[in-house]
Amino acid sequence: MNRGSPSGIRSGLEIIASGLRKSFGIPRRKSRLPSPLDLLIATILSQNTNDINSHKAFTDLKSSFPDLRVLADVSPRRIEPLIKVGGIANKKSKVIAQVVREIDQRFGKFDAMSLRKIEREVLVELLRSLDGVGYKTASCVLLFSLGDNDAFPVDTHVHRILNRIGIVDQKTPDKTYLAVRNNIPHGRGYELHLNLIKFGRKTCKAQRPLCYECGLSDVCRWEGKTMRQLESKNENRGKDVEFMLLENV
Numbered sequence: 262m263n264r265g266s267p268s269g270i271r272s273g274l275e276i277i278a279s280g281l282r283k284s285f286g287i288p289r290r291k292s293r294l295p296s297p298l299d300l301l302i303a304t305i306l307s308q309n310t311n312d313i314n315s316h317k318a319f320t321d322l323k324s325s326f327p328d329l330r331v332l333a334d335v336s337p338r339r340i341e342p343l344i345k346v347g348g349i350a351n352k353k354s355k356v357i358a359q360v361v362r363e364i365d366q367r368f369g370k371f372d373a374m375s376l377r378k379i380e381r382e383v384l385v386e387l388l389r390s391l392d393g394v395g396y397k398t399a400s401c402v403l404l405f406s407l408g409d410n411d412a413f414p415v416d417t418h419v420h421r422i423l424n425r426i427g428i429v430d431q432k433t434p435d436k437t438y439l440a441v442r443n444n445i446p447h448g449r450g451y452e453l454h455l456n457l458i459k460f461g462r463k464t465c466k467a468q469r470p471l472c473y474e475c476g477l478s479d480v481c482r483w484e485g486k487t488m489r490q491l492e493s494k495n496e497n498r499g500k501d502v503e504f505m506l507l508e509n510v
Contacts, residue, residue, distance in 0.1 A: 281456035318347030356393035380442030
């Protein structure tokens with residue numbers, strides 16, 4: 262199997278999706294999806310911080326401004342203290358204010374029904390044209406807010422895992438996204454994305470991955486892989502895998 266070819270990438274992702282389904286099952290969506298604007302801003306707030314702090318930043322912002330569209334007329338100085346807990350608030354407050362202004366000026370409607378009418382890649386590029394929005398943030402809007410199960414955000418964790426296993430050989434999350442975006446098993450983007458996040462937190466950790474208990478070890482090509490237990494299996498046990506902030510918007 263040539264992992265670098267589209268057919269090889271597709272086959273590899275199908276194998277991984279099926280393997281992770283055995284370990285984590287099929288994640289269920291919430292019955293009510295967040296609005297595109299809420300999800301967009303929540304994703305911006307999730308950058309360069311952890312889930313707990315980014316979720317608090319988002320809930321604090323929503324408590325003061327339940328309708329985030331009004332932020333188009335709000336000074337970043339009023340936004341900054343509300344999101345301080347999420348880190349780099351000075352930068353994020355300016356990005357949020359600018360994004361909402363651009364949406365207000367350039368989109369007739371920014372709701373799920375209107376955005377679903379736009380072809381996927383066209384919509385991704387439209388969202389990327391907004392200040393501070395990249396492939397990951399745009400894809401998160403499609404996946405978590407619009408319910409597009411063929412969308413597939415690639416953050417640093419998903420990038421690390423797919424390259425470590427050997428599905429792709431890319432230097433950045435954006436390049437990994439471009440390599441896999443048309444090769445996601447049909448209708449399984451949501452499942453694969455969330456299960457990769459769980460997998461990365463529980464087993465395929467950035468430091469000292471637990472290769473000896475990995476269900477994907479047979480297909481993993483990582484040169485550093487070892488099936489010998491290096492540390493106690495009880496290390497970091499007792500902590501449930503937390504869902505991403507974006508599942509709690």
